[in-house]
Each structure stands twice: as structure tokens, then as C-alpha cells.
Amino acid sequence: xxxxxxxxxxxxxxxxxxxxxxxxxxxxxxxxxxxxxxxxxxxxxxxxxxxxxxxxxxxxxxxxxxxxxxxxxxxxxxxxxxxxxxxxxxxxxxxxxxxxxxxxxxxxxxxxxxxxxxxxxxxxxxxxxxxxxxxxxxxxxxxxxxxxxxxxxxxxxxxxxxxxxxxxxxxxxxxxxxxxxxxxxxxxxxxxxxxxxxxxxxxxxxxxxxxxxxxxxxxxxxxxxxxxxxxxxxxxxxxxxxxxxxxxxxxxxxxxxxxxxxxxxxxxxxxxxxxxxxxx
Amino acid sequence: xxxxxxxxxxxxxxxxxxxxxxxxxxxxxxxxxxxxxxxxxxxxxxxxxxxxxxxxxxxxxxxxxxxxxxxxxxxxxxxxxxxxxxxxxxxxxxxxxxxxxxxxxxxxxxxxxxxxxxxxxxxxxxxxxxxxxxxxxxxxxxxxxxxxxxxxxxxxxxxxxxxxxxxxxxxxxxxxxxxxxxxxxxxxxxxxxxxxxxxxxxxxxxxxxxxxxxxxxxxxxxxxxxxxxxxxxxxxxxxxxxxxxxxxxxxxxxxxxxxxxxxxxxxxxxxxxxxxxxxx
Numbered sequence: 001x002x003x004x005x006x007x008x009x010x011x012x013x014x015x016x017x018x019x020x021x022x023x024x025x026x027x028x029x030x031x032x033x034x035x036x037x038x039x040x041x042x043x044x045x046x047x048x049x050x051x052x053x054x055x056x057x058x059x060x061x062x063x064x065x066x067x068x069x070x071x072x073x074x075x076x077x078x079x080x081x082x083x084x085x086x087x088x089x090x091x092x093x094x095x096x097x098x099x100x101x102x103x104x105x106x107x108x109x110x111x112x113x114x115x116x117x118x119x120x121x122x123x124x125x126x127x128x129x130x131x132x133x134x135x136x137x138x139x140x141x142x143x144x145x146x147x148x149x150x151x152x153x154x155x156x157x158x159x160x161x162x163x164x165x166x167x168x169x170x171x172x173x174x175x176x177x178x179x180x181x182x183x184x185x186x187x188x189x190x191x192x193x194x195x196x197x198x199x200x201x202x203x204x205x206x207x208x209x210x211x212x213x214x215x216x217x218x219x220x221x222x223x224x225x226x227x228x229x230x231x232x233x234x235x236x237x238x239x240x241x242x243x244x245x246x247x248x249x250x251x252x253x254x255x256x257x258x259x260x261x262x263x264x265x266x267x268x269x270x271x272x273x274x275x276x277x278x279x280x
Numbered sequence: 281x282x283x284x285x286x287x288x289x290x291x292x293x294x295x296x297x298x299x300x301x302x303x304x305x306x307x308x309x310x311x312x313x314x315x316x317x318x319x320x321x322x323x324x325x326x327x328x329x330x331x332x333x334x335x336x337x338x339x340x341x342x343x344x345x346x347x348x349x350x351x352x353x354x355x356x357x358x359x360x361x362x363x364x365x366x367x368x369x370x371x372x373x374x375x376x377x378x379x380x381x382x383x384x385x386x387x388x389x390x391x392x393x394x395x396x397x398x399x400x401x402x403x404x405x406x407x408x409x410x411x412x413x414x415x416x417x418x419x420x421x422x423x424x425x426x427x428x429x430x431x432x433x434x435x436x437x438x439x440x441x442x443x444x445x446x447x448x449x450x451x452x453x454x455x456x457x458x459x460x461x462x463x464x465x466x467x468x469x470x471x472x473x474x475x476x477x478x479x480x481x482x483x484x485x486x487x488x489x490x491x492x493x494x495x496x497x498x499x500x501x502x503x504x505x506x507x508x509x510x511x512x513x514x515x516x517x518x519x520x521x522x523x524x525x526x527x528x529x530x531x532x533x534x535x536x537x538x539x540x541x542x543x544x545x546x547x548x549x550x551x552x553x554x555x556x557x558x559x560x
Binding site: 123124125126127142143145172182183185186187189190191192193194195196197198199200201202203205206207208209210211212213214215216217218219220221222223224225227228231232235238239241242244245246248249251252253256257259261264265267268269270271272274275276277278279280 | 403404405406407422423425452462463465466467469470471472473474475476477478479480481482483485486487488489490491492493494495496497498499500501502503504505507508511512515518519521522524525526528529531532533536537539541544545547548549550551552554555556557558559560
């Protein structure tokens with residue numbers, strides 16, 4: 001894949017990493033970064049993540065052969081719909097949001113003909129923000145989910161997959177609701193649990209934490225407004241995942257109450273098996 | 281502190297690190313490692329964590345000026361009581377267990393006069409096991425809790441603190457029950473939650489996890505039998521901590537159910553503040 005112009009909307013950790021990877025791998029001749037903060041765009045330009053900075057969304061996306069929206073999930077649909085009318089026919093729009101069904105439902109029926117939107121979600125990132133944490137290798141050997149709904153254009157799906165492949169990522173095609181269901185378990189629920197654990201700690205006990213507590217709660221340092229938007233968009237499936245976790249916690253509580261140490265050992269062994277299989 | 285003979289009972293990650301630190305810092309002229317597996321002791325000797333390997337607990341501890349028990353928490357009291365009668369008057373015995381009250385209650389009334397036991401817990405470690413993961417810097421700038429009960433000998437307390445200081449650790453003196461209460465929140469509850477989260481993941485979804493899930497569940501890879509013993513010994517306070525977490529999770533559930541996004545943002549902000557204060 002060799003794009004004439006790639007536009008990245010939102011040049012933070014993810015957007016910045018897309019820019020660095022695209023330039024390092026020759027995926028785009030020209031990379032435009034769009035943002036609201038000139039300072040952040042300048043940092044991204046200095047780091048080599050973008051060639052040009054643009055404050056105007058519509059102008060920047062209008063020049064793109066492919067534009068990728070790396071903004072908070074509650075902004076993506078509105079930005080796509082605002083920019084799409086300025087795009088040339090054949091322009092491909094995609095995103096990097098952690099939720100998919102709500103975004104697709106908002107965009108798909110209202111996007112102008114000739115412009116194609118395909119939902120994406122690279123499973124990479126961190127609790128850190130800003131282009132200074134970006135890396136050209138962020139997607140290397142990681143998985144990007146690209147969604148196929150009934151309305152998804154097959155050619156757009158193929159080009160979107162090729163784009164993420166070109167950035168070094170593996171790609172998995174998935175239904176948007178299925179994506180949201182999986183991510184509720186693998187990302188959104190862990191965030192909620194990490195936040196609950198962190199806030200259950202009286203602040204005077206901070207010095208008694210070691211790597212275990214720190215690992216378990218690390219993602220609670222993520223940006224609250226980004227995560228509030230994710231929780232809004234995937235509310236039902238997160239509530240379902242939370243109920244599932246509640247049952248697991250009840251199992252543990254029950255064996256503690258009844259002092260059933262054999263079953264506790266089995267529960268911990270089962271958990272270890274799942275975790276060990278994921279690698280470090 | 282300069283010991284003639286330091287005996288380490290259980291030469292895994294913690295015991296091995298004590299040996300490496302003691303030798304590197306000249307804390308002991310001679311380090312004896314005790315264990316049941318000759319293979320593991322040989323590895324520890326090859327790594328330079330111990331000078332001599334001993335399979336007989338009583339003989340090895342009997343030669344010590346200071347002995348530290350780094351075995352699973354359910355074995356410590358029995359081993360201390362088995363070895364103490366062979367010790368010269370003035371011998372100091374301590375441990376590295378993650379629970380304190382049950383161990384002290386078992387040991388303190390039954391240890392022979394002249395031999396001193398003081399409970400310790402270095403807040404360092406990992407989900408990994410074995411001397412090959414040991415490091416001479418494991419305790420550097422970390423915190424070790426040394427417990428003071430009504431029966432604790434003041435001179436023994438001072439020497440125990442000096443020992444951990446000599447290995448590079450900071451030291452905090454704490455009541456044993458207070459220790460167990462704090463650790464229920466900072467270590468035992470996170471382990472339970474990590475295990476519950478890991479086991480809530482259907483195994484076919486492993487490939488959809490990223491660093492967030494992996495961090496949050498990392499400690500679930502810990503040894504199930506070590507952790508079962510910890511849960512047995514600190515059952516009541518862990519159940520209390522679990523109830524506290526339940527209330528936090530209910531708060532999150534409630535704001536999701538009522539779609540109260542302002543409060544959700546506040547809960548996430550509070551959690552972020554706690555977590556940010558801990559550093560990476």
C-alpha cells in the first residue's frame with residue numbers, strides 16, 4: 001500500500017504511532033495531522049509523525065486518500081460525518097476507537113455515497129497520552145480488529161485491512177457488536193476493575209503497594225473522559241461483563257467463607273492457566 | 281551488620297535475592313541455603329546466592345547467627361519451631377511471609393527462651409519463582425515491614441530492621457494484624473481480583489487481549505498453592521477487603537445503570553488520582 005496523502009485526525013499516542021509507522025514503512029508519501037492544539041501538532045511534527053499540521057478538520061480530511069480518526073470514541077462519528085462531504089469519491093475513512101457498534105450505527109446510514117467508512121480498532125496502546133509516547137513499532141505483531149457490518153463495502157474492508165497490515169499489524173475481521181462484546185471482557189471490564197481497586201485504596205496506604213498492586217491497577221491512570229465515553233458507548237455489554245465478573249468473585253468469596261481450600265486452589269489454578277497462556 | 285553465618289530456608293526468588301544481596305553487600309561471611317530439592321539448591325549455589333547447600337533444616341538453622349525463612353506461609357511456623365531448639369542462645373530467626381498474625385501466634389508462645397523470632401515481610405517479588413529470577417537489587421529502595429507484637433524482643437526487632445536495611449531495603453515497623461489488614465488491600469485482594477478477571481476470560485478470546493488485560497491479570501500467574509496458603513491465613517481480612525471492593529464495583533454498576541456519566545467521570549478521576557500517586 002502506497003498512499004498519496006494519509007490524514008490522521010488526533011495525533012496522540014495512537015495517531016502519532018500511525019504517522020511514525022506510515023512514514024518509516026513508506027505507506028504514505030505525505031502525512032497530514034489534524035488537531036485542535038497547535039502545540040501537540042508541533043510536537044508530532046518535530047517527532048516526525050506528520051509532515052503537515054492542520055487545524056481544520058474538513059480541509060485536512062478532504063485532501064486524504066485515506067483518513068484515520070484517532071479521537072475519543074464520542075467524537076469520531078461527528079467528525080467523520082462533518083468531513084465526509086469534502087472527500088473525493090473513493091476516499092477511505094477509518095478509525096481507531098475502542099467501541100464500534102455505536103460509531104457505525106451513527107455513520108453508516110448518513111455518509112455520502114462514494115465515500116467509504118470502515119471501523120477499525122488496533123489492540124495496542126497504553127495508559128499514557130500524547131505523541132511523545134508514540135512508537136513506529138506500536139502495531140508490530142499486534143492485532144487490529146477491522147469490522148464488517150451488513151453495509152460494509154468489501155473493497156473498503158480489503159483496503160482497510162491492507163492499511164493495518166502495512167503498518168505491521170495482524171488483522172482480524174469481526175462483526176462490530178461481536179467486537180464490542182469481546183472488548184467489554186478484554187479491555188473495558190479490566191479498566192473498571194482497576195479503577196475500583198485503585199479507589200478502594202486509602203491514600204495513606206500507597207507506600208505499602210508493590211508491583212502486584214501497581215500492575216493490577218496500572219490502566220486506572222488512563223484518561224477519565226476518554227474512558228467515560230467508552231463506557232457510555234458500550235454500557236450494556238460492560239454491565240453484562242461486570243455481572244459475569246461478579247459471579248466469579250462470588251465463587252471466590254464462597255470458598256473463603258466455607259474455607260474450602262481445595263476448591264480455592266482449583267480456582268487459582270484455572271486462573272493461572274488462562275493467564276499463563278497469554279504470555280508476558 | 282556483619283553476620284558469621286546466614287541461613288536461608290527456601291532459596292527461591294526471595295531467598296535467592298536475600299543470598300545475592302547479602303553476599304554482594306558483605307552482610308554475611310557465609311550463606312547456607314536450605315531446601316528440599318537438591319537441584320534448586322545447586323542452581324542457587326551456581327548463581328552465587330548461597331555458599332553451601334543443606335537438605336537438613338535443623339542442622340542448617342542450628343549453625344546460623346541469623347536465619348530467614350522464605351518458605352510458603354503455611355510452612356514457616358512449623359519449620360521455625362522445628363529448628364529453634366537446635367539454635368544457640370541469641371540466634372535471630374525471621375521470615376519473609378506475606379501474612380504475619382497467624383505465624384506469630386503459632387511461634388511466639390512456643391519458641392525456646394534465648395532464641396528470638398521477629399516477623400518480616402519484604403514488599404518485593406513477582407509472579408515468577410525460583411532462584412534464577414533472583415536479583416541482588418530486589419530489596420533496593422523497597423519497603424520491608426517488620427512486625428512488633430507485645431511479645432517482640434526489642435533487641436531482636438532492632439537487629440531484624442538492621443538486617444533488611446543492610447540488604448538495601450527501607451523498613452517500617454508495624455503491628456502484625458495491622459500488616460495483615462494492609463496487605464489484604466494492597467496484595468491479597470488484587471491477587472483475588474486478577475484471578476477472577478483471568479478466569480472470566482473464555483480461552484478463545486486470549487488473542488484479543490492487549491497490555492491492559494495482561495497488566496491487570498499478571499499476578500494471577502502466581503503459584504496457586506502459595507496463594508491458597510496466604511488466603512487461608514488471612515481469610516477474615518481478605519473477606520473484609522473483598523466486601524469493600526464489592527461496594528466500589530456496585531458504585532460503578534449503579535452509574536452505568538443510571539447512565540450518570542458525570543459521576544462515572546468523577547469515579548474514574550478519583551481512581552486515576554490514587555493510581556498516579558503510586559508512580560509506574
